[in-house]
Amino acid sequence: MTVSANTIPSRRAAPALQVQLATHPEQVLASQRLRYNIFALEQGAQLVSAAEGLDRDEYDAYCEHIIVSVVETGEVVGSTRVLTHHAAQQAGGFYSQTEFDLEQLLPQLSTHSIEIGRTCIHPQFRNGLGISLLWSGLAQFMTQHKVEYLFGCASISMADSGAQALAIMNEARQAHLAPDHLRVTPHKPLPAGLASSQVQMPPLLKAYLKLGAWVAG
Numbered sequence: 601m602t603v604s605a606n607t608i609p610s611r612r613a614a615p616a617l618q619v620q621l622a623t624h625p626e627q628v629l630a631s632q633r634l635r636y637n638i639f640a641l642e643q644g645a646q647l648v649s650a651a652e653g654l655d656r657d658e659y660d661a662y663c664e665h666i667i668v669s670v671v672e673t674g675e676v677v678g679s680t681r682v683l684t685h686h687a688a689q690q691a692g693g694f695y696s697q698t699e700f701d702l703e704q705l706l707p708q709l710s711t712h713s714i715e716i717g718r719t720c721i722h723p724q725f726r727n728g729l730g731i732s733l734l735w736s737g738l739a740q741f742m743t744q745h746k747v748e749y750l751f752g753c754a755s756i757s758m759a760d761s762g763a764q765a766l767a768i769m770n771e772a773r774q775a776h777l778a779p780d781h782l783r784v785t786p787h788k789p790l791p792a793g794l795a796s797s798q799v800q801m802p803p804l805l806k807a808y809l810k811l812g813a814w815v816a817g
Contacts, residue, residue, distance in 0.1 A: 617671065
């Protein structure tokens with residue numbers, strides 16, 4: 601699976617990008633390094649593998665890794681990982697189950713379900729092209745594997761003690777909340793507090809909702 605995007609004309613030409621499944625351990629390692637830079641250094645997440653300068657866990661070995669890279673250099677500038685229903689059985693469950701109680705959701709999903717996670721784009725490629733190319737690779741994967749349901753966790757910074765997360769969740773309850781039978785319960789609820797007066801939706805979550813995703817919890 602490889603999809604390419606032509607160079608965008610501008611004052612300073614942007615490099616051509618391509619999306620594909622990682623086929624070498626070095627590509628997965630580059631994805632984990634990108635994830636660390638974004639989730640730990642940029643967003644302040646506390647990662648078990650931080651000392652290595654990587655974001656990785658036991659689920660990586662069971663996942664397919666879709667990567668966006670620069671055609672000329674091979675630098676990985678975007679990625680997401682995909683855990684199929686079959687691979688999740690081998691892994692002992694989905695990653696989302698470590699964050700949420702999925703007891704009500706999972707019976708509603710068929711075996712043609714996938715979990716996506718650790719989705720990230722390098723800051724220099726958040727102009728829409730990087731995300732669009734990543735989505736096109738994911739769409740191709742879904743078509744090839746006849747995927748019916750896609751779910752996963754989206755990250756929101758808690759640097760403000762949850763004020764922005766509460767604001768985002770309040771908006772989601774009004775416009776994007778899943779039907780009752782597709783709801784999930786977090787193992788660690790948002791802390792009580794005042795919601796921010798303005799909603800600053802993270803780019804990836806904004807993209808999910810624009811595509812018609814529901815917020816399950």
